[in-house]
Amino acid sequence: MTSAAAATTARRTARRRHDVIIIGAGIAGSLVAKELGRQGWDVLVLEAGNGGTDTWPGYLDSVNTFRGAAAKVPNSANRPNSAAPSPDVLDLSPVGLGYRAGGYLRQNGELPYSTDYLRALGGTGMHWLGATPRMLPEDFSTKSTWGHGRDWPICYDTLEPYYRAAEREIGVAGDVDGQRELGHPFPPGYTFPMEQIPPSYVDGICRRLDGTKVTDPVAKKDFTLKVAAIPQGRNSTPNRRYDGGKGYRPKGAVGLPNYGERCVGNASCVPICPVQAKWSPLRAQAEFSDSVSVATRCVVTRLLAGPDDRVRRVEYRVYNDPATPVSQVQSAEADIVVLAAHTIENAKLLLVSELANHSGQVGRNLMDHPMLLTWALAAEPVGPFRGPAHTSGWEAFRSGPARHSRAPFRIEIGNWGWGWATGAPMSNVAALLGIGGAPDGSVRPDNGFRGPSLRHALGFLISRQIQLQFAVEQPADEGNRVTLDPDYRDGMGVPRPLVTYNLSEYVRNGFLAAKAVSDVIYRKLDATDNSIYIPQDGVAPLGHFVHHDQHFVFRGPGHGAGTHVMGTNRDTSVVDEWQRCWDHPNLYVVGCGSMPSMGTSNPSLTMAALALRSASQIHHDLVELHRPARINGHRMHIGESTVPVAAQSYAEERP
Amino acid sequence: MSRSRQKSSGAQPRIAVTAGLTEVVPAIGAFLRVAQLSIEQSSEPFPALPGESDPPVVALAMCQADRRIKEVMFVTISAADPPAVSPKVVRFIEYSVDLTGFTRFDLYATGMAELYYDTVLQQLGLSDGEDLIGGPDAGARRLEISEATRLEAGRAITYLWYTGAWPRIAPAAHAELRRQQANTEFVVSPDAYTEGLVWRAFGGHPAGAKPPGFGTWSDPPSGLSDLDEITADIEAQRRGFSAGTAEAKATAAATVQDPTAPALPEAAEKLATLLPGPAWAYFVTPSEHPLAAEPNTLEGTS
Numbered sequence: 001m002t003s004a005a006a007a008t009t010a011r012r013t014a015r016r017r018h019d020v021i022i023i024g025a026g027i028a029g030s031l032v033a034k035e036l037g038r039q040g041w042d043v044l045v046l047e048a049g050n051g052g053t054d055t056w057p058g059y060l061d062s063v064n065t066f067r068g069a070a071a072k073v074p075n076s077a078n079r080p081n082s083a084a085p086s087p088d089v090l091d092l093s094p095v096g097l098g099y100r101a102g103g104y105l106r107q108n109g110e111l112p113y114s115t116d117y118l119r120a121l122g123g124t125g126m127h128w129l130g131a132t133p134r135m136l137p138e139d140f141s142t143k144s145t146w147g148h149g150r151d152w153p154i155c156y157d158t159l160e161p162y163y164r165a166a167e168r169e170i171g172v173a174g175d176v177d178g179q180r181e182l183g184h185p186f187p188p189g190y191t192f193p194m195e196q197i198p199p200s201y202v203d204g205i206c207r208r209l210d211g212t213k214v215t216d217p218v219a220k221k222d223f224t225l226k227v228a229a230i231p232q233g234r235n236s237t238p239n240r241r242y243d244g245g246k247g248y249r250p251k252g253a254v255g256l257p258n259y260g261e262r263c264v265g266n267a268s269c270v271p272i273c274p275v276q277a278k279w280s281p282l283r284a285q286a287e288f289s290d291s292v293s294v295a296t297r298c299v300v301t302r303l304l305a306g307p308d309d310r311v312r313r314v315e316y317r318v319y320n321d322p323a324t325p326v327s328q329v330q331s332a333e334a335d336i337v338v339l340a341a342h343t344i345e346n347a348k349l350l351l352v353s354e355l356a357n358h359s360g361q362v363g364r365n366l367m368d369h370p371m372l373l374t375w376a377l378a379a380e381p382v383g384p385f386r387g388p389a390h391t392s393g394w395e396a397f398r399s400g401p402a403r404h405s406r407a408p409f410r411i412e413i414g415n416w417g418w419g420w421a422t423g424a425p426m427s428n429v430a431a432l433l434g435i436g437g438a439p440d441g442s443v444r445p446d447n448g449f450r451g452p453s454l455r456h457a458l459g460f461l462i463s464r465q466i467q468l469q470f471a472v473e474q475p476a477d478e479g480n481r482v483t484l485d486p487d488y489r490d491g492m493g494v495p496r497p498l499v500t501y502n503l504s505e506y507v508r509n510g511f512l513a514a515k516a517v518s519d520v521i522y523r524k525l526d527a528t529d530n531s532i533y534i535p536q537d538g539v540a541p542l543g544h545f546v547h548h549d550q551h552f553v554f555r556g557p558g559h560g561a562g563t564h565v566m567g568t569n570r571d572t573s574v575v576d577e578w579q580r581c582w583d584h585p586n587l588y589v590v591g592c593g594s595m596p597s598m599g600t601s602n603p604s605l606t607m608a609a610l611a612l613r614s615a616s617q618i619h620h621d622l623v624e625l626h627r628p629a630r631i632n633g634h635r636m637h638i639g640e641s642t643v644p645v646a647a648q649s650y651a652e653e654r655p
Numbered sequence: 656m657s658r659s660r661q662k663s664s665g666a667q668p669r670i671a672v673t674a675g676l677t678e679v680v681p682a683i684g685a686f687l688r689v690a691q692l693s694i695e696q697s698s699e700p701f702p703a704l705p706g707e708s709d710p711p712v713v714a715l716a717m718c719q720a721d722r723r724i725k726e727v728m729f730v731t732i733s734a735a736d737p738p739a740v741s742p743k744v745v746r747f748i749e750y751s752v753d754l755t756g757f758t759r760f761d762l763y764a765t766g767m768a769e770l771y772y773d774t775v776l777q778q779l780g781l782s783d784g785e786d787l788i789g790g791p792d793a794g795a796r797r798l799e800i801s802e803a804t805r806l807e808a809g810r811a812i813t814y815l816w817y818t819g820a821w822p823r824i825a826p827a828a829h830a831e832l833r834r835q836q837a838n839t840e841f842v843v844s845p846d847a848y849t850e851g852l853v854w855r856a857f858g859g860h861p862a863g864a865k866p867p868g869f870g871t872w873s874d875p876p877s878g879l880s881d882l883d884e885i886t887a888d889i890e891a892q893r894r895g896f897s898a899g900t901a902e903a904k905a906t907a908a909a910t911v912q913d914p915t916a917p918a919l920p921e922a923a924e925k926l927a928t929l930l931p932g933p934a935w936a937y938f939v940t941p942s943e944h945p946l947a948a949e950p951n952t953l954e955g956t957s
Contacts, residue, residue: 387872437825
């Protein structure tokens with residue numbers, strides 16, 4: 001949809017009544033819209049950000065924007081949008097031992113919330129990595145099992161059919177047997193839609209450590225290293241055995257028919273996959289039925305509820321020029337409203353609208369996967385900066401009784417050298433040249449590396465780079481929260497989100513164990529650890545903290561969650577197991593914000609599964625609303641649901 | 656146009672009439688138009704390249720209605736033949752070969768030579784006929800700056816070739832150059848990023864471009880040239896030999912290595928102090944990354 005068309009749609013759809021209004025065209029919103037459109041419901045999707053990437057020239061423009069960006073951050077493929085600003089990791093800067101948060105997201109926590117998101121067609125799903133591990137069964141009950149965080153109202157088995165539906169939708173490539181070994185139950189005979197993405201050369205080097213015993217000094221437990229591949233949402237070789245032998249037909253690029261292929265190894269999944277081998281919400285949008293309209297550049301400012309607690313109206317502002325947020329107010333009505341605008345935006349809109357907060361939990365329990373990065377020089381070339389960002393990891397530290405004493409973590413074996421940790425390989429050039437001057441501003445003296453010796457040394461230093469990424473679980477904690485900052489408003493006059501964030505003792509213990517494991521791995525690999533987190537010249541790196549006299553720095557991978565947490569009780573949670581607000585029977589709030597815990601799994605697949613589960617319930621609600629009369633006094637029970645069509649084939653095949 | 660510059664040995668005409676020419680008549684037409692245009696507009700005398708005595712030659716192709724070439728005529732153009740690549744860019748390339756350790760061919764192959772030359776002129780505030788090295792026979796004045804700033808400017812040019820971006824330079828050098836621009840890093844063009852030499856230096860491909868294909872990341876990485884091979888390649892091409900020829904090999908054998916060049920991995924200790932460290936902010940432009948401090952030791956945990 002072009003921008004001009006988007007504006008037209010916005011005007012055309014204004015003041016109309018729809019079956020469903022979905023706020024946000026990211027992963028969750030797009031999947032709900034596709035599913036409801038398929039059922040024939042009239043759906044309006046309001047997207048705050050720009051469109052354009054759904055055409056091939058528009059997508060190439062994003063690729064060029066990324067290539068031309070000086071700092072290749074996750075949002076770098078998108079131009080700034082002052083009408084619908086996105087938080088950017090570039091907004092944060094260190095001040096002494098603290099930090100300062102500029103930009104869209106206000107912050108006042110002890111530690112900076114270090115994660116961005118994207119307000120544009122496709123949402124943050126435009127720069128997700130594409131890692132699609134399921135959560136472990138024990139991740140659904142962290143409170144009752146390990147005494148940390150919150151329990152889910154549903155268990156793994158309840159979500160399992162929807163995991164399969166999400167894997168079909170995304171076209172997951174992976175090896176089911178490998179995942180079973182890690183403790184993920186699958187129905188017998190199940191395969192992923194596509195064969196596993198080949199592991200990287202670095203993975204092979206790390207596999208030499210298979211069988212090595214490592215002692216976790218925090219939990220005082222022994223673990224055995226074994227490299228395991230991760231399922232991924234990027235095109236691979238279709239699996240002929242999928243779906244009982246029906247196979248799977250991969251989907252290609254959006255806007256360019258017959259293009260789109262298997263992952264060709266561009267090694268830039270984040271910020272952008274130039275060939276669209278990685279799944280994005282654009283693919284779901286390309287399959288919207290005619291009953292779904294998408295309107296971009298429509299910033300929702302408020303939801304209005306009637307006296308019966310049903311949400312009556314959605315108010316939004318339409319703008320045409322992202323550089324100057326001049327806008328018109330519009331509103332639209334629907335039987336059911338679905339808020340799918342991202343963890344922080346969902347909380348912001350609920351708080352602005354003063355809705356759904358009987359429990360007082362709206363905006364609370366903000367989570368991420370705080371990441372510890374460690375980096376080292378291997379004794380031999382490892383072929384970095386090739387393939388997807390990571391293809392394998394060490395999984396042993398994700399589960400088990402060690403979770404009593406420290407947060408679990410998943411170890412990603414990085415395929416992109418020291419890129420995330422230090423800005424390599426470009427920063428290697430700068431460092432070896434000594435460009436930029438000494439701290440006092442003077443020109444650094446000649447170090448002798450020039451011409452052939454420079455080229456040779458760079459080859460030596462970059463070809464040996466290994467980086468490990470430890471994704472540490474952060475349990476739900478009411479103190480980590482999103483509120484509103486009425487003193488600071490965005491271009492639409494909406495108060496900006498104010499984030500208060502910290503890492504608990506339990507999470508910090510996870511970092512302690514992670515670094516100890518990293519030390520052992522590098523020693524066994526005969527690699528030289530170059531990780532450094534110490535403040536220098538009185539300035540601490542962003543995300544710096546000290547735990548048990550050890551310095552650490554954490555990073556954010558963009559896994560925001562928890563701000564409209566689901567639960568079994570309207571007094572302690574915001575939404576029920578269907579992601580429907582306890583307080584408003586026709587308001588669904590979908591996305592990672594509903595998750596009471598994320599475990600150590602990248603959350604997009606779980607979010608997609610939840611969205612598909614909600615879509616089936618929304619369909620039921622709509623059927624119920626449109627039923628002309630009661631028949632024999634029987635009405636469908638409100639909690640009743642069925643499995644979506646995508647998952648039904650399994651249910652039928654396997655009793 | 657650049658075709659007339661590709662050959663570097665002296666005896667043959669600079670425009671090679673290649674096989675398959677008869678099938679690309681439209682291309683010939685375009686070429687001739689360019690050549691004529693250049694002749695009319697140029698006022699610069701054609702500079703003699705070292706070792707070249709023959710004047711350049713232009714090929715005129717006569718074709719008929721069936722689009723097949725019937726006759727090829729070689730026209731010798733004397734004295735006022737325009738250079739295909741401006742001599743200033745040629746000088747810039749020669750200087751860049753010294754800085755980067757990549758051959759002239761490698762640098763031209765990026766397609767970025769003129770864009771980078773213009774960028775350097777703008778960023779350093781060089782006026783016409785001025786450059787960093789100067790010299791009596793170069794026809795260029797040497798920019799009057801301190802040696803420290805000259806060193807930093809050379810680093811910036813090297814960084815430009817390696818990354819496609821102009822870096823943030825030392826504030827002292829920035830001040831001495833009295834630059835009008837903000838002292839921040841910027842990518843010269845999206846294509847410049849994909850032509851960065853740093854990816855080639857370690858046998859890779861630019862992230863987000865020139866992908867090597869499905870599953871290739873499982874293969875062992877390509878081997879890298881050692882210091883002698885890099886130096887010999889450059890020297891051979893500088894003397895006009897194609898890589899791999901007998902002459903090039905003889906040149907390589909006779910090349911005297913720069914005795915001051917640090918050898919690897921003997922220089923590993925020195926290199927450890929020349930690694931990038933973590934940025935203070937989560938993401939900064941690469942040229943703003945601080946150097947790593949002393950690497951952490953591995954003692955302690957087990």
